[in-house]
Amino acid sequence: MPQKNMKHRVDTHWAEFFGCDGTQMIAPTVSVIQHSDRLRGYNGIYCFNNGTSCIISSPVKYIRELDKAVNGLGPDQAFDSELLGHSIGDEHIKIIGPAFQGYVDSDSFIKQSSTSVVELQTEQQKTLLKELRESCTEIEWQHSSIDEEMSPILLRILNGKVVAAGSWRKGESGFLSIGIISHPAHRGQGHAKAIVSALTKRGVTTGATMHYQTLESNTPSVAIAQSLGYVRLGRTMAIRLSE
DSSP states (O other): OHHHHHHHHHHHHHHHHHTOOGGGGTSSOEEEEEOOGGGTTOOEEEEEEOSSOEEEEEOGGGHHHHHHHHTTOOHHHHOOHHHHHHHTTSOEEEEEEEEEEEEEOTTTOOOOOOOOOEEOOSHHHHHHHHHHHHHSOHHHHHHHTOOTTSSOEEEEEETTEEEEEEEEEEOTTSOEEEEEEEOGGGTTSSHHHHHHHHHHHHHHHTTOOEEEEEETTOHHHHHHHHHTTOEEEEEEEEEEEOO
């Protein structure tokens, strides 16, 4: 029952995001809809698939072509970047996804053995965090969504070096979305998992539902989430269009 309730909260969130009826999230259908206020101005197609339904949000000028392309298809068949891109004339310039949309709450969180992490507080720790940022690409840092003005920011420090850092941001739905980054020379050693576990424990202790997003192609990142109990309750895909 708790996991069912979490799925309901997640489906409600995405229905509000797309500005559609909640029944479109639970019926085995494909819906092509015009961008809601949340996506207003986005020059692209944004798709969501929760295993039951598929929502395709688009600028109004592409709706007719998209409707024709997905007519008669099931949700998984319609969730296809090549199909959707071709239907609008292959004008897309970048495809982002599919992305894993995972969620966990206090009932489904799988607790891990305690691994030492600290909360960012001192100037020295800020200097170490800056060094971590400089060791990564700017794109990697942006994808982590870590903002030094946010709180909390948790660090894993090893031999005087920050080897992983993470934080969360609160969405309009109230979910806490985790952002994580690890030092390129220390990946695959469990440091990122320690941060995600600590952040998740903090969040669910307050009663929050935690959200974890990563590209499905990033299998180590997906594995971290699933090992902590995060359940994939959605997949997203963005097709950014040329002007």
